[in-house]
Amino acid sequence: MATGISLEQAARDGDADSQFQLGVQYLYGTDVPKDPSKAAEWFRLAADQGYVPAIRELGILIASGEGVDPDPEEGARLIGRAADELDPSAMYHLGLMFENGIGLPVDRQKAVRLLAYAAMMGFPGAEVDAQRLDDILTEERNRKLKSRPVIKLMLSDVDVEAACCGPMLEDLLAQRTVFTESESGPALLGEDKFGMDTVFQECPYCGARIQIVPRDKEYFG
Numbered sequence: 001m002a003t004g005i006s007l008e009q010a011a012r013d014g015d016a017d018s019q020f021q022l023g024v025q026y027l028y029g030t031d032v033p034k035d036p037s038k039a040a041e042w043f044r045l046a047a048d049q050g051y052v053p054a055i056r057e058l059g060i061l062i063a064s065g066e067g068v069d070p071d072p073e074e075g076a077r078l079i080g081r082a083a084d085e086l087d088p089s090a091m092y093h094l095g096l097m098f099e100n101g102i103g104l105p106v107d108r109q110k111a112v113r114l115l116a117y118a119a120m121m122g123f124p125g126a127e128v129d130a131q132r133l134d135d136i137l138t139e140e141r142n143r144k145l146k147s148r149p150v151i152k153l154m155l156s157d158v159d160v161e162a163a164c165c166g167p168m169l170e171d172l173l174a175q176r177t178v179f180t181e182s183e184s185g186p187a188l189l190g191e192d193k194f195g196m197d198t199v200f201q202e203c204p205y206c207g208a209r210i211q212i213v214p215r216d217k218e219y220f221g
C-alpha cells in the first residue's frame, strides 16, 4: 500500500479504494489517530461511488452509532445492499442483525442462511455462528415436531412444521430427511430405498402429501 500521504492524496482525488483504505486506517488508528467519524466520512465518499466494502463498513458504523448518529434501520439497509453484492462480511453482519433484530425484524431462518453462506465463502468466525444458530433452530424444530400430533406432513417456506407418521418423524428428528427447496416449492430431501438422495413431495412411508402452511403457527387444537 502507498504511504499515508499519497493514500490521502489518492483518496482526495476521488479514488474509491483509497478512500476506503483511508477510512479503515481512521477506524483502527493505523498510521493516523483513531477517528471513527473521519472513517465514516471516507467510507461515505467511497460508498457514494458504489464501492461495496465501503457501503458495508459505513452501514456497520451507522448501525452501531460509532462515529455517527446511530440509525440501525439505515445501517441494516446499507449492509443489506453490500450483502446483495455477495460481500461475505456483509452477509455475516446482516445474519447477526437478523438473528438479534437489529434494524430489522428478527428472522433466524434468514440469519442462519446468511451465516452459512458467509461461512461457505470463508468469512472468519461465520462457521461457528452458523453452527451455533443451526443447533438452536434444530433443537427448537425437533421439540416442536415432537409436541405436535403426527397426522399431517406440513412444511412452511423455511422448515418442517409437522410430521405425518412415526417413521417420518424419526427420519426428521435424526435429520435423515431434511427441508429443502425444490422447483415446485418447499419439499423434503432424503434417501430413497436405494440410498440415493431424493427430493420427496410426499411421505415414502405413508404417502401423505406435503401441505404448505405459514411458519411457526399453531395448527392443532
Ligand SMILES: [Zn+2]
Pocket (backbone or CB within 6 Å): 164, 165, 166, 168, 203, 204, 205, 206, 207, 208
Ligand atoms: Zn408419513
